Amino acid sequence: MLNSSAHTQQWIELNQILVKDGEKVILNIPHAKIHFDQMSALIGPNGAGKTTLLKLLHGLIEPDTGTIYFSNPALRKALVLHHTAMIKASARTNLALVQDSDRSISNQEIEQALKHAGLAHLADWPAQKLSAGERQKLCLARALLQSPDLVLLDEPTANLDPNTTEQVEAMMRQYKQDGIELLFSSHQLAQVKRLAEQVIFIAEGEIQEIAKTSEFFSYPKTLAAQRFLSQELIQA
């Protein structure tokens, strides 16, 4: 049984989860309980199942078998995927799309969100012309407008330069300070050490370890994690 720290309030419990594509098993999680009082990072090799797990936790995809329990069934979740499509319209219009699903979001809140994301000067700019970093900030702002309790982020700073990475990380820290729980996937282990208090390590579709970040990097328990980390050290 995989269990993250036991003294927390919000958690998600996965039981007998299988996600398949035809005969191919993409996720196989007999049991895991993930607590969300800490910023959490989802790490693992390419193709391990990180994006699929984020989509599953969000509810964007259903498991083939198994159940997912939330400590709070009304938990509001937002998902920021690595490549988010933009419609051919301004940054403001793309942000305002959230009003389609939540009519209570005011135009004033849209303007505030643009400002907080540092995008006020680009509000009328075509979204397709935004840089990767500006797009990502827009996606984070869009997630925040949904008043989520938990934000799931898929590689939030992939392809971003160090300065923009820092800005996105600052937004993530701010979320956390505002009481929003965060789970992000990343291939940047230095970033994971900087931001995350808890690591969820996944390999070959299976959650192998859930541990405090410092413990995971100092004393990885599973062979899969030891191999993963030693390869990273060789590549560094």
Ligand SMILES: Nc1ncnc2c1ncn2[C@@H]1O[C@H](COP(=O)(O)OP(=O)(O)OP(=O)(O)O)[C@@H](O)[C@H]1O
């Ligand atoms: N819609 C899909 N249909 C079929 N197979 C899929 C689908 N989505 C993902 N897969 C497969 O599931 C496995 C896990 O993919 P996933 O994108 O979740 O991994 P990941 O850990 O996020 O990878 P990466 O680090 O490379 O982004 C891969 O083998 C992938 O090819």
